[in-house]
Amino acid sequence: MTARFLTAAATGLALAITATAIAQDQDVTIEATDLGGGVYMLVGQGGNIGISAGPDGVLMIDDQFDRLSENILARVEEITGGQELKYVLNTHYHGDHTGGNEAMTAAGGTIVAHANVRVRLASGEEPRPDEALPVITHEDGMTFFWNDNEIQIHYVPNAHTDGDSMVFIPNLNIIHTGDTLFSGRYPYIDLDGGGTVDGYIANLANIVEMADADTQIIPGHGPLSTEADVRALHDVLVEAKAAVQALVDEGLSADEIVAADPLAEWNETWAWGFINGERMTRTIVTDLMSEKAHEAMDHSAADHDH
Template sequence: MKSSQYILIILFLFSTSIYAQGRFDKVEIKTTQLSEHTYMLEGAGGNIGVSVGEDGVFIIDDQFAPLSEKILTAIKALTDKPLKYLVNTHHHGDHTGGNENMAEAGATIIAHDNVKKRLQDKQRDGSYRPEEALPVITFNDKLSITINDESIAVFHVANAHTDGDAILYFTESNVLHTGDTYFNGRYPYIDLDSGGSVNGYIEAAKRGLMVIDEDTKIIPGHGKVSNKEEYKDFLTMLETIRDKVQKAIDNGKTEDEVKTDSSITKTYDDLGYGTGYINSEKMRLTFYKSLKEDKS
């Protein structure tokens, strides 16, 4: 490689790093209390769940590395107890970016087997995650963690948002954290390249609904604190679009025809579901690709 090319690459990486850091400078961490000792933290990236008590601090997801100091400051405002455990609901960087920092702060990282495998893979920039960012404890199907006077049920939902999704239920606080198997009031991102699927995503929502009641507070992967009624509406949206896209496939419609057919998602487009990261066209395309793959 010529020296001039090398210098340009270094300058690009440096400027990218400065931009990445800068875009988090104005992010504020908002804390919402859900029960006596459980909270939701919002910042940039996936919503964080926190349990505090005499045993220490239990965290679900940790957003991006540049936000770790702000997140830890928000937690310290709730308790002076040490960090004990961190569960990653899946491998995406807006939920695991702070892993190394949280491990350094004392947290033992827990995740599904597939999360560790994917975190060990080469990152988009060609680098690898350091050992400190990887889960120390992994599970295959389900796990029970007892901390701060309650049991937390952790269970894997297969091939939903990814192939390593975990949903967590606080049995005494009656709080559910869905990770990215639920986006409140918006179309979800279903990562087909990481083992996600439409039908698996629908089954994940059904399973989450099985363990809650009308009083449950729900921490979605993205969006505001939710409840059972909103969660059911989300499932109805998924099933409605799934059925319409499946009908189009059965009628011989092509990928481009489904992608451009706004009538498939119009009901939910009008409700603002397509204003998030995934717009209506991307949603139809994802459903088509996933259902077509299932059929083949």
């Protein structure tokens, strides 16, 4: 019952954000930024898109919403001079990154994603049709040798969801994080979709390790970013988690913790419409409390064995 309630709440959230996006702008311009080496960042609505263009054709990373597909394809055609769309990587299953899958398949693209993305897109209350499903999946990463680049797809376990891919192109020093980075704002961590606060924090540290001061980082949401932006979010989440943890350890209930507003000092800078201070607090509380419940279960199981 709890799981169903949470799923319904998450769906409601997704619908709300979609409706807002539609209300904001019917005629979205897709802005493109040239990152060099045939790689571009495309911004419309929803998750930021990356493309690698060149002699092998177009590899696209994420495809936003279905209603934008025509605009996106027109922009890609314009940028590349009509190169063929060959592959589309979904960094994870959310609709603001996979909404255009049917249209991209129709345009000749082959959808690629972590195996859990295919499972999630094919199930749930509104399963997506076959044309929207990844036809190539990976379990623990893969590499495209594409347009003279080595485009590495890294599997990120249990960060934003349970099927996150992050893209690293070493020779161009470019990273596309998918939603394992919300730049300059609190991240949405989809606990029902297999995300965890610890996994999210661990991967931010991982990105900092992969990057240097010159790395161009395309975040899932937010502007083109740098290692410093990743470090800043990492540090805020570490401190925010510690602040919430202290109250959990004192034995406060979830509602009492929210009322105590432990993230107050960060909210002005990091809270935003979708993930306000309360929602970020509840995400951390929920995650910490379920972790605690699991540990308690493990301990009692261990006691039983002895």
